[in-house]
Amino acid sequence: MTILDDIIKAKQIEVDVIKAQRAADNRKRTVPLVSFLDAVNTQPMHVIAEFKRHSPSKGMINKDVEPAEQARIYQASGASMISVLTDYPYFKGTMADLVAVKEAVSLPVLNKDFIIDPVQIDRAYQHGADVILLIVGALTKEQFTNLYHYATAKGLEVLVEVHDETEVKTALAVDAPLIGINNRNLKTFETSLKQTEALAPLINTEKHVLVSESGIKTKADVVQVKAAGARAVLVGETLMKTSPEAMIKAFTEDLS
Numbered sequence: 001m002t003i004l005d006d007i008i009k010a011k012q013i014e015v016d017v018i019k020a021q022r023a024a025d026n027r028k029r030t031v032p033l034v035s036f037l038d039a040v041n042t043q044p045m046h047v048i049a050e051f052k053r054h055s056p057s058k059g060m061i062n063k064d065v066e067p068a069e070q071a072r073i074y075q076a077s078g079a080s081m082i083s084v085l086t087d088y089p090y091f092k093g094t095m096a097d098l099v100a101v102k103e104a105v106s107l108p109v110l111n112k113d114f115i116i117d118p119v120q121i122d123r124a125y126q127h128g129a130d131v132i133l134l135i136v137g138a139l140t141k142e143q144f145t146n147l148y149h150y151a152t153a154k155g156l157e158v159l160v161e162v163h164d165e166t167e168v169k170t171a172l173a174v175d176a177p178l179i180g181i182n183n184r185n186l187k188t189f190e191t192s193l194k195q196t197e198a199l200a201p202l203i204n205t206e207k208h209v210l211v212s213e214s215g216i217k218t219k220a221d222v223v224q225v226k227a228a229g230a231r232a233v234l235v236g237e238t239l240m241k242t243s244p245e246a247m248i249k250a251f252t253e254d255l256s
């Protein structure tokens with residue numbers, strides 16, 4: 001059993017609750033969809049800045065920071081998208097965090113959660129997400145393919161997260177434009193940028209936008225994954241713990 005197995009088990013219970021409450025929740029999306037992919041060729045490296053209070057690997061990261069304020073700082077500092085973790089049991093995030101962030105910024109907003117059912121995609125859409133995450137390793141190939149097409153049919157963009165060669169093939173089978181390689185080993189929690197270097201050659205990075213996720217701490221890390229073909233980095237802990245202004249600036253400037 002990995003932490004991902006535990007999270008998915010808990011998610012099934014959450015999905016049952018969402019389904020039970022669905023009839024009472026008639027929230028309509030009131031905000032336009034904002035594309036991440038449309039702006040991807042405007043600069044050599046993008047920062048996807050994550051609002052992440054807590055994590056299974058690190059425990060409490062920052063309980064004091066407020067989501068709308070943090071998102072405004074991320075946007076003003078040059079981030080290209082804001083990622084909001086909405087899982088509560090393991091990350092202490094909520095859908096209210098997502099709504100607060102979407103209201104605070106004009107950037108695209110990624111709903112980072114562990115999606116296993118279309119009701120979660122409906123919920124993300126209703127709460128103003130522009131992009132959702134699908135973790136290939138959390139789904140069967142059939143589940144993944146159905147959820148992928150369900151989301152894109154609603155106009156959402158999908159960040160398809162992979163951990164190994166088989167999962168890369170699954171992402172390529174739907175021709176996913178946005179593929180994230182997660183550098184975190186979900187058994188040991190260790191992060192290694194070698195994961196991006198190992199899997200990137202399997203992906204045509206001219207055609208697919210490659211995101212290197214997790215464990216990005218320094219400018220040297222960004223330079224390393226860029227050399228492997230990444231066009232964006234997804235950064236959580238580093239931006240929640242240190243000065244996000246200086247970090248985002250350093251991660252995006254003087255790169256060609």
Ligand SMILES: O=C(O)c1ccccc1NCC(=O)[C@H](O)[C@H](O)COP(=O)(O)O
Pocket residue numbers: 003004050052055056057058182184186189191213214215216234235236237238
């Ligand atoms: O962060 C964790 O401990 C974690 C554990 C199990 C599943 C997912 C997990 N994190 C989700 C993420 O993908 C990261 O929040 C994201 O890539 C940012 O990572 P970092 O910059 O290392 O905070």
